[in-house]
Amino acid sequence: MLVLTLDQRGSRNGVDKIDGLLARLHANPASKRFVRDFERTAGDEVQGLLNHPDDAVDVVLDVVRAGDWWAGVGVGPVREPIPASVRAANGPAFINAREAVERAKNTPSRLAVVGPDPRTAAEAESLLALLSAVVQRRTGPGWEVVDLIRQGLPQKDIATDLKISPQAVSQRLRTALWQEERGARPLAARLLTQADQAAGAPASTSGRD
Incomplete structure (x- = not known):
């Protein structure tokens, strides 16, 4: 599965933007497929549990567009049964998401991917970083x-x-490099799928563009 941990940048010296981010995430059409919806898990963090890699790509790029956030993608198993609230869930994917969001704070793209197969996770991160550069530069x-x-x-x-x-x-x-972004999104999702399969818990794809 895929755990996304989003940490607000500069939260100690700025306005709390968690409520606005949660509203944005809940308005995303993909939110209906989230395993567990995004919730505030700490003062300046939100976390969600997903099982569709293309939805994870969509959320990460939307957060990059919004700005003000570090994004960590943790790939791996989640302990079952999964609680009703993501705040009560745990497992390797959550540990990886914590490592990822901390590492994201030292990357130019402000995102990172951590999973059981470092090579596949690094490939997914590299492509997401390239897509994030396209998004950040769009007028x-x-x-x-x-x-x-x-x-x-x-x-x-x-x-x-x-x-x-x-x-x-x-x-x-x-x-805007829209065709390039549109063509690369499925590849990023496929790399996240491969990273999740390396954990022995295959993620499903929804077949969206």
């Missing part, structure tokens, strides 16, 4: 079109909504 106009394209709107409708030409929509998508 407001780029996000306008990417958000609408992810909702399933045709480019001509996006052009109408934004009052720009279809050519401008295409240019924004190219500048």
Whole structure:
């Protein structure tokens, strides 16, 4: 399974942003598939339990977009039966998530992946770091079109909504590296799947883009 631990950056000197993050996570369409929903587990941390690697990729990149967070992905088994609250759950995946979020504080991408197979975890982390760089560098106009394209709107409708030409929509998508991100997301999920299978507890995939 996959445990995501998210730690607020600079929380000692800033505003508590946990409630806003939880609202963002709960609004994510993938939240319906979470094994255990995200909860505040410490003063400046939230944690969730997932079993779909593509959902984990989606959450990590959404958190990167939000900013202000370190993200640790822990891969491995979880002790069963799983309690109703993620705060009461434990197992190797939770230990790995703790190690990952601490290591994330020393990475430029602000994320890390830890699992029983260090090589596969490192490969997943490298690709997520590359995707996070794309997300972090995307401009407001780029996000306008990417958000609408992810909702399933045709480019001509996006052009109408934004009052720009279809050519401008295409240019924004190219500048935003949307096709590159879209193509790399399934590979990142596949690497997380392989990392989880190395733990002897295969994760399932949902088959989404």
